[in-house]
Amino acid sequence: MNASTAPASDEQQIRDLVATWIRATTAGDLDTVLGLMSEDVVFLLPGQPPMRGREAYAARSRAMQGKFRIEGTSDIQEIQVSGNLAYCWNKLAVTVTPLPSGAAKRNSGYTLTILRKQPAGNWVVVRDANMVIPEN
Numbered sequence: 001m002n003a004s005t006a007p008a009s010d011e012q013q014i015r016d017l018v019a020t021w022i023r024a025t026t027a028g029d030l031d032t033v034l035g036l037m038s039e040d041v042v043f044l045l046p047g048q049p050p051m052r053g054r055e056a057y058a059a060r061s062r063a064m065q066g067k068f069r070i071e072g073t074s075d076i077q078e079i080q081v082s083g084n085l086a087y088c089w090n091k092l093a094v095t096v097t098p099l100p101s102g103a104a105k106r107n108s109g110y111t112l113t114i115l116r117k118q119p120a121g122n123w124v125v126v127r128d129a130n131m132v133i134p135e136n
Contacts, residue, residue, distance in 0.1 A: 010081045013123050014088055014115060022072045030061050037125040038116060044129040069097045077110075084117040092132050107132045 008016065017036055024032035034054055043051040051057060075091040090111045097104040109132040115123045 011079045014079050014086055017123055018074050022074060026071050034058055041125055042127050046131060046133055067099055069099055071095045086115045088113045094132060106135045108135055109133050
């Protein structure tokens with residue numbers, strides 16, 4: 001097998017997942033984002049109770065659809081893979097702009113994401129500690 005047909009490394013697959021998540025969020029493609037997480041995903045957010053499950057994420061996202069434009073950038077600091085589990089430490093910046101017009105607000109901080117490799121070979125987010133807060 002030559003390099004062009006070799007499967008992507010686990011680390012590259014995780015980098016691709018992060019990039020896909022950001023692109024899909026910007027595009028408002030909730031179905032793609034939902035496909036990147038496990039059914040039992042848990043999100044830890046500053047000052048809020050844990051958000052448990054893909055459906056909770058979907059409901060929250062649907063409530064915001066059409067009200068905001070969200071754009072983000074990520075700077076992956078570290079990825080470690082051990083068997084079918086991995087973690088990704090990421091510096092994230094997110095700009096949220098109210099629609100149809102409004103002042104953009106920028107949030108930034110770090111996330112620590114735990115991922116699990118599925119039997120099909122793809123990675124999904126199972127836990128995410130998101131410490132992104134408004135910039136001053």
